[in-house]
Amino acid sequence: MTRTINYGLIGCGMMGQEHLHNIALLDGTRVAAIYEPDPQMARAAQEIAPEAVMVGSVADLLAVEDLDCLVIASPNHLHVDQICDIAAMRPLPLLVEKPLFTDPQDAARLETVQRDYPHPIWVAMEYRYMPPIAALIKGLQSTGGVQMLTIREHRFPFLEKVGNWNRFNRNTGGTFVEKCCHFFDLMRLILGSDPVRITASGGQAVNHLDESYDGETPDILDHGYVLVDFANGTRAMLELCMFAEGSRYQEEISATGQLAKIEALVPGPGRFWPDHLGEPPVPQVIVSPRNPKGPVSQDIPVDPRLLAAGDHNGSTYYQHQGFLALVRGERAAPDVTLQDGLWSVRMGLAAQQALATGEAVRLT
Structure with missing residues (x-):
């Protein structure tokens, strides 16, 4: 029997909720924990993934034991700090929304992550x-x-x-x-x-x-x-x-x-x-x-079904299919x-x- 893969999500606004809908379409997956600081967005995310534990910070999310991978869908300018926090505290296979960064000075920090991160990082390019x-x-x-x-x-x-x-x-x-x-x-x-x-x-x-x-x-x-x-x-x-x-x-x-x-x-x-x-x-x-x-x-x-799960012409589902195969060890490297x-x-x-x-x- 295929083991269930447990996801943690950081950010569940409009795009984060699209990720939740598409993860739900995949067999053998479960959203275990969500960090979303906005109360309205957090309530919407909880309705989509009622079994998920709602936490108050990235650190709290990473403290949830049964996580196999992470998805970052927070506002653009938060991505780099969150990636670096994950790298320092608990690196896991990671799908991070575009754009990867916004400040040119952060490119060097990401190149360090790229060199040292022990798991695959897949950048979400749905198109x-x-x-x-x-x-x-x-x-x-x-x-x-x-x-x-x-x-x-x-x-x-x-x-x-x-x-x-x-x-x-x-x-x-x-x-x-x-x-x-x-x-x-x-x-x-x-x-x-x-x-x-x-x-x-x-x-x-x-x-x-x-x-x-x-x-x-x-x-x-x-x-x-x-x-x-x-x-x-x-x-x-x-x-x-x-x-x-x-x-x-x-x-x-x-x-x-x-x-x-x-x-x-x-x-x-x-x-x-x-x-x-x-x-x-x-x-x-x-x-x-x-x-x-x-x-x-x-x-x-x-x-x-895929059109109903988001605004990107079904692409988020196919992207998640590939990421799930990566997390399961069924493919060697991320597409992006x-x-x-x-x-x-x-x-x-x-x-x-x-x-x-x-x-x-x-x-x-």
């Missing part, structure tokens, strides 16, 4: 596992070798979070870090190379301008472009707009090579799709060869390493710097 994006990645060979990659996300504004922490760059690392590290991770994965040069343009044109928190107006971007040159000669572009929730598809990814183009079309969360428009759009992958010409479309439907997480934030921080200075940023 890799969205079924249409996974299908695009699987079909990249049809391009004959990707030379150009375009990622467009046209979506809704930032949602409200506990204490409105996500309204300020000092907590998020900036929109190109908070929102876009997923896409920088995809760029490195799809192009098989590291970035060498980043330029960016963007601003805050529409969202959050009439909001005030303790006398402060939010300073996060709501739109922008980022251009990235890679060491192997390929290049990628990101287009972000966070006041375009009327779009049919939220993400549109296009990878083009000498033989063909392959695209993935990903709808946004079903709960935001207007009822009067009927059923939400189905994800698609489209392959457009140069010879013979003619696009070939394929629907990539997602299990309704600490180094991958470090790179995705470095790229986001470089884009923020390029935007602020108006100059290209070179990465080594």
Whole structure:
């Protein structure tokens, strides 16, 4: 009989609750303990995982004996201290939400963790596992070798979070870090190379301008472009707009090579799709060869149970399948390493710097 794997969760706001829902779909798992300091979020988490012990600190969580692994889904700026506390007190296999860090000075602390941590650390990059994006990645060979990659996300504004922490760059690392590290991770994965040069343009044109928190107006971007040159000669572009929730598809990814183009079309969360428009759009992958010409479309439907368990097109479940196999010793390494997480934030921080200075940023 397969042994039950016991999880501890740190942070159970919107994303933490999505993790709870998806862990519950996996056989042989149990959420043993939760640390969530906000009373409202803690009550919601307890309803999802009624058997979990609610604790008052990270130290209290780590004192729970029957833990096999941990998930960190706290606000961005808390991740590094919590990772270091876990490393010092009780290292366990760890799934940590993106972005891995927000302060450039914390990269060195994480590199020390990477060197000394005795268990695997998996950085949560859910977009890799969205079924249409996974299908695009699987079909990249049809391009004959990707030379150009375009990622467009046209979506809704930032949602409200506990204490409105996500309204300020000092907590998020900036929109190109908070929102876009997923896409920088995809760029490195799809192009098989590291970035060498980043330029960016963007601003805050529409969202959050009439909001005030303790006398402060939010300073996060709501739109922008980022251009990235890679060491192997390929290049990628990101287009972000966070006041375009009327779009049919939220993400549109296009990878083009000498033989063909392959695209993935990903709808946004079903709960935001207007009822009067009927059923939400189905994800698609489209392959457009140069010879013979003619696009070939394929629907990539997602299990309704997985759609109901979160806002990420079923990807959180597939990510947890992989992490559970890692914890059980059924696979040797995480899909998304600490180094991958470090790179995705470095790229986001470089884009923020390029935007602020108006100059290209070179990465080594």
